[in-house]
Amino acid sequence: MVCAAVSTVTLTKALGSPMYELDPGTGQQTGVPSEPPTIDLLDVPAAAAAHGFHSFDLSVYHLPSIEREYLADLRSAFADAGVELFQLLIDTGDVDSADADERCAGVAHIKRWMEIAVELGARGVRYVPGDGEPTPETIRSSGEAFRELFDFATDLGLKPATENYRHFNLKAGNMLGVLQQAERDYGVIADFGNARGPDKFETLEAIMPRATSIHAWAEVDEKGDLISEDFQRCLTIARDKGFDGPIMLQSGYPVDVFQRTREVWTRVDEMREEVRAVFGDAVSNGA
DSSP states (O other), X not given: OOEEEEETTTTTTTTTOOOOEEOTTTSSEEOOOSSOOSSOGGGHHHHHHHTTOOEEEEEGGGOOOOOHHHHHHHHHHHHHHTOEEEEEEOOOOOOOOSXXXXXXXXXXXXXXXXXXXXXXXXXXXXXXXXXXXXXXXXXXXXXXXXXXXHHHHHHTTOEEEEESOHHHHSSHHXXXXXXXXXXXXXXXXXXXXXXXXXXXXXXXXHHGGGEEEEEEEEEBOTTSOBOHHHHHHHHHHHHHTTOOSEEEEEEEESHHHHHHHSOHHHHHHHHHHHHHHHHGGGOBOOO
């Protein structure tokens, strides 16, 4: 069933706009928030549940620690709040290089995050080839890496997905080409924001039949108000293609305008109403 959901991307500013990254030397997360946070990640699941959201995506950029005790505490926070960790968003790691050694390093990096996803109790993981240039050769080699990663993920009990995210996957044909080469039943995230540009709706039309979740970004005007016509057109494409899954309500573009003019949960509620306007009674809260 279609459900409105949220993610750490939704709460980036509230979390202090962090960009934590895995240090290859220590094997630990490094980094600090770039501004004072107003909520701790451990408190996020309860806050999401209090606002009627029970499905959630977590970006590795927003995870401050991968110490086992911390991961166990965060897993318990999701369980106690009755919120499903739908996907761990693996935003790092490149497997699109034509160089075999570089590609193997990227595969190993993503596999490490998959192991962390298991510790967190995540249902699935999302990753992409990277920021390289798509060519017939790199599409083929990325497909081979995706085949290996899919099999590793499913052996761990995870559901793998990819997204129209980062340079390699921005064009629908390249992303679908990788999946064809992989010969595996991947989930797909359809991201409205990453499809921005003159081919936005054509991109969404092409990938939505395979979409298993959505990252929903809205366009806003100079006052921060949602431009309903654009947002509802994206949602209507999803509905008409038979989409049935979580719609992660992210934010609006320009991001700074949307964030400056709306409190985070007010922004999310406005977006949820747009989803209900298109999907009607088919929308659940994910509980």
